[in-house]
Amino acid sequence: MSFKDLQLNKPILRAIAEAGYNEPTLVQEQTIPLVLDKKDVITSAQTGTGKTAAFALPILQLLFDKQDAPKKGKKIRALIVSPTRELAVQIGENFKTYSKYTNLRSTVIFGGASIEPQIDVLKKGIDILVATPGRLLDLHKQDYVNLDYIETLVLDEADLMLDMGFIDDVKKVERLCPESKQILLFSATMPFKVEQLANTILKAPKRIEVTPTSSAAKNVSQVLYYVPKRNKIELCLHVLRNTIKGSILIFRRTKFGVDKLEQTLIKNGYKVDSIHGDKTQSDRQSALNKFKNGYVNILIATDVAARGIDINELDAVINFDLPNVPETYVHRIGRTGRAGNVGTSYSFCSADEKSYIKTIQQLINVQILIEENHPYPLDPKAKPIVHKKKGSKHKKGRKSEASKKKKKRWY
Known part of the structure; x- marks a missing residue:
């Protein structure tokens, strides 16, 4: 199968070819058609399976017809929420690569960096926003981010978001977007909490599982x-x-x-x-x-x-x-x-x-x-070191003689 078979248009195909990709990975092959079909999707796939492109390419394709709005008139139509800054930056780079021959603009916002430049880009108008939850809600509160026109919401690395305690933020972001949006949820593992989240916010999602978690890297x-x-x-x-x-x-x-x-x-x-x-x-x-x-x-x-x-x-x-x-x-x-x-x-x-x-x-x-041949072998009988807390030598509730003497009796 080639990217052409996935009904992507020429400008996007040209950018993919220039980035050196010839054929889609399994996760892309299965996810892209469903996203183009405007379905809600849950994909569980390891990192390194090409899942960023699995949502980036179809989103660019879906927004392609709306790319020529005047810069100021551009509305944020796709939102990708990512748990860490590094991931957000990386997703942003992918969008830049694949949208090279389109007029679609994207930007990345995250905490821990100066807020002013991020506000400037938002004011100029963008189509696609990649964000970490905290900074996103912060800028929304200050009225720099308008989520009323979101058509596609992507929750990337959902299991990590929950591990990091972002579940309430994620639910809040989801509520701020229009009811009619499409949601794509990507997660490397599918713990109960992720399942619960998916059941509450996705509508009749299609499920894609590529390499179940347990398969450790073959190479x-x-x-x-x-x-x-x-x-x-x-x-x-x-x-x-x-x-x-x-x-x-x-x-x-x-x-x-x-x-x-x-x-x-x-x-x-x-x-x-x-x-x-x-x-x-x-x-x-x-x-x-x-x-x-x-x-x-x-x-x-x-x-x-x-x-x-x-x-x-x-x-x-x-x-x-x-x-x-x-x-x-x-x-x-x-x-x-x-x-x-x-x-x-x-x-x-x-x-x-x-x-x-x-x-x-x-x-x-x-x-x-x-590997047993090394200078610091562990004794097979070695027990874990347990650090016991030493209690006080004084019995609880008993005052020392000295403290009794100091007390002035009130009676």
Whole structure:
């Protein structure tokens, strides 16, 4: 099947061809006709399956006839809500690429960046708006965003939006749009909460499932190291020195962990940068650009910051801390081995993470290869370290002798 068979018009086909895409991916093949048909759609697909184009192309096609409204007279007709700034920026770039030969204008608004330039673009009039929930509602409240003409609303990475606590914002945005709109919901996983949301706001949606969540990336070889928690940093240095070359994405659970590992690697002469939720938008963007352009070859990130980041040439992923949600593991390792390339994932498992490995292996239905030949093996009998809280040595409710003496009796 080619993009032509999907009834896209020449200007859009020309932009797709220039971007180097010849044939649609499975998710595009199934989603695009339904969107053009104005149906509500729920698509569950991993990142890296080409789902941005699955909604961007048909939206551009649907709006094509309305592209020549005078600039000031342009109304926002398509709204894409995205959980993180990085994702929003990336979706915005995709729209720019595909709308190259049309007069459709799009822009991206997100928090953590100056609001003035975003207002200026909105005032000039646009057709397509990509936004994070908080900044969107903020600008709507100030009357810079008018959602009365929305024809298509896209909720991207819905599962992550719920994880990040945006559910009420999403419902609010949906209520601010016209009743008659078309809704497209994209989610990598389909937890109960996403199902619930879909049932309340979509009208007779068509469902598309591409690669059920459990299929871990086919082109990724997975390796597991059992290691005491205290030796993880040494093991990481050992693996970087002896095993992995190229561009590497390292996942840690906390922002503190990200910073600590970054400082250690820099001290050891590695070119490293990091992204996490406490960094400003411009810092996150610049770290990402440095990594993409090869100024640094190691990027350390938390899950929220790394969701949906599109890095094509990635040689390896290191799970420094294992995720407690098995689907997150699938996401992480799916960052490498994309677009036909081959990649490797290395996971460091300490005694208290053994249960996570069990649930991950159940989900992906694969026994992960264990690498035993390394200098910091974990004693198989090792128990997780439990930090017990020490209680006070004073009995509760008993005053010390000294405090009794101080009291002046009132009777």
